[in-house]
Amino acid sequence: MSPTRRTLVGLGIVLLTGVASVVVYPDLPEQMAIHFDGSGQPDDYLTKPLAAALMPVLGLLVVGLFAAIPRLDPLGENFAEFERYYDLVAVVTVGILAYVHALVLGYNLGYRFDVAQVLAPVLSVVAVTFGYVVENARQNWFVGIRTPWTLSSETVWTRTNERSGVLFKLAGLVALLAVPFPEYFTALAIAPLALAALIPTAYSYVLYRRLETA
Template sequence: MEKEWIAAGILVVAVFAAGAYFYPQLPQNMAVHWGLEGSANGYMEKGIAAAFMLPALMLVLLALFFAIPFIDPLKQNYKDFKKEYNGLALLLTAFLGYVYALSLAYNLGYKLDMTQLLAPGLAALVFYVGILLGKAKRNWFVGIRTPWTLSDDDVWKRTHELGSKLFKAAGIAMLLGLVFPVIGLGVGIAVLIGSAIGLVVYSYVIYSRKARKQKTK
């Protein structure tokens, strides 16, 4: 088993252990959701669900990431971006662990601006997705999966080259959140949404142009 999976597994165990250790000290009404301004706006009564919902999600997502390369009909393509794929699984696990650590600290009484503190982690995650997009080969689970990218390797490649640049730009924009939390997150999300819509259109345009050229030959 690759070192990324071992490290991710250790992180999941550590997060469950931290939750169990601090559980007796957690308040009866636990903050579980925060607004853009960084303050809590959603609560749950203390219990297993509230305290361990995020660690459970980490475990499920890690198991899903591990299984995907084995169940994808295009599984042979994963070997070409295995390093980046494994890295994403580890980084996502680490990011969720970081979110959980912040939520524990908040519920233990530390006054935190969650939006500002999440900015660097979210920026790193989005930027890394940009790196992954530049390496990913055609598959059914990871990347910009439209009918047109999944039908043609060239359309996939060109769409993901653009997507890589856009996601990296969104990640950099999110770093504004260190100084301007709401603005940085808002700009980053706007870039991501715009990119997602634009990339779908872009893949269709490339595919259509290619199809027309083939008809005229």
């Protein structure tokens, strides 16, 4: 997928979120729930015009950001080496915003669901996608496991990201268990993702020190 196609696909998803807002706008309440606590109860609200426009506008900004990152990154030339994986994370990110937007619209139209059950698949997709992306990412400042040690050594970057990709994919698969067992959402979805992020950070430091003293 070329940068132009990536942007067009992202804009297409954003357009769908905007159309969805317009179609259901007359049926939405004047104060819309946009955030929910751990028990699934709304704890933050926005006026209808702002809430209906929030995700489409945010999606538009995200599309622009992903278009700009390769130009802003001091190591931007490396993006060409993992372009299709970068395209994947860009499209999935915008798609997840659209999914969240659909949930917000649905809730405010009167549909009720268990927040943990509908968020678990999202976290799973995020983790598995990130896993595939990081294990193929080349050294850069925006995508992958970016620590002082991975950014200082290409060897540390490669080894850390390759291994962390497996961790994130496993964490994503475990997160799916929170769909049938939403009462264990934190243990099944949040904790594995936290570990998948923390372990590579420690690993990159240990590996860097080992290579430095070798």
